[in-house]
Amino acid sequence: MLLKTRGTLTAAEIAKELGITSEGARLQLIKFMEDGLVSSAHESNGVGRPKQLFSLTELGHAGFPDTHAELTVKLIGLVKNTLGEDALQKVIDAAEQSGKVKYLAELEAAVTLEERISGLAGIRTREGYMAEYIKESDGYLLVENHCPICAAAKTCQGLCVSELNTFRSVLGNEVQVDRVDHIIAGARRCAYRITRKENFS
DNA sequence: GGGCATATTTTGACTGCCCA
DNA sequence: TGGGCAGTCAAAATATGCCC
Numbered sequence: 079m080l081l082k083t084r085g086t087l088t089a090a091e092i093a094k095e096l097g098i099t100s101e102g103a104r105l106q107l108i109k110f111m112e113d114g115l116v117s118s119a120h121e122s123n124g125v126g127r128p129k130q131l132f133s134l135t136e137l138g139h140a141g142f143p144d145t146h147a148e149l150t151v152k153l154i155g156l157v158k159n160t161l162g163e164d165a166l167q168k169v170i171d172a173a174e175q176s177g178k179v180k181y182l183a184e185l186e187a188a189v190t191l192e193e194r195i196s197g198l199a200g201i202r203t204r205e206g207y208m209a210e211y212i213k214e215s216d217g218y219l220l221v222e223n224h225c226p227i228c229a230a231a232k233t234c235q236g237l238c239v240s241e242l243n244t245f246r247s248v249l250g251n252e253v254q255v256d257r258v259d260h261i262i263a264g265a266r267r268c269a270y271r272i273t274r275k276e277n278f279s
Numbered sequence: 280g281g282g283c284a285t286a287t288t289t290t291g292a293c294t295g296c297c298c299a
Numbered sequence: 300t301g302g303g304c305a306g307t308c309a310a311a312a313t314a315t316g317c318c319c
Contacts, residue, residue, distance in 0.1 A: 101308085287312100292307105294306085296306105299301095
């Protein structure tokens with residue numbers, strides 16, 4: 079909790095806050111380091127042995143509550159209940175339009191279909207979807223192994239529809255994009271089959 | 280460059296508490 | 300009662316800058 083609220087600290091500083099000796103604090107920190115919750119770095123400050131500074135790792139930070147998902151679900155509910163379904167749909171449409179513009183700009187240099195799919199997978203991975211694509215005999219499979227907006231998507235299915243629309247727009251008219259796996263429906267992943275339309279092959 | 284001073288870490292022995 | 304765990308204490312080890 080001290081490392082979370084105060085940032086990087088030495089064993090002596092932690093010991094002082096906890097009312098124990100620095101050796102006692104250090105023993106605890108070593109255990110946290112063995113568990114991957116804390117990392118250390120050395121900092122030289124003139125005369126004497128360099129300080130060993132302790133800070134939380136990503137795993138350590140993950141041990142604290144994150145209520146983003148709950149907040150998002152709450153906001154979606156508030157928009158729906160106070161402004162109506164139409165207002166919520168307008169918000170989703172605006173987000174979809176914004177997403178399309180952003181994706182198209184990033185994929186401007188991609189010429190072939192495979193380059194566009196590869197680029198799209200890269201963008202989605204950066205956004206936390208752990209995306210990848212698989213080349214198949216009749217097209218491609220875009221796979222998203224994680225859904226960072228799962229809680230929101232369960233509350234508002236429009237987000238998933240918007241996502242599919244975005245993929246179709248970004249990949250172009252010559253391909254058909256179908257969702258074949260859906261996390262919301264209980265699948266392990268979301269997957270999209272991408273095939274060339276008959277009249278474009 | 281080497282010895283010294285300083286600040287900090289490391290280590291081992293020990294104590295006390297809890298629990299099966 | 301013994302084992303495990305958490306913490307204290309003291310001494311040794313370590314890393315670095317300063318000064319001659």
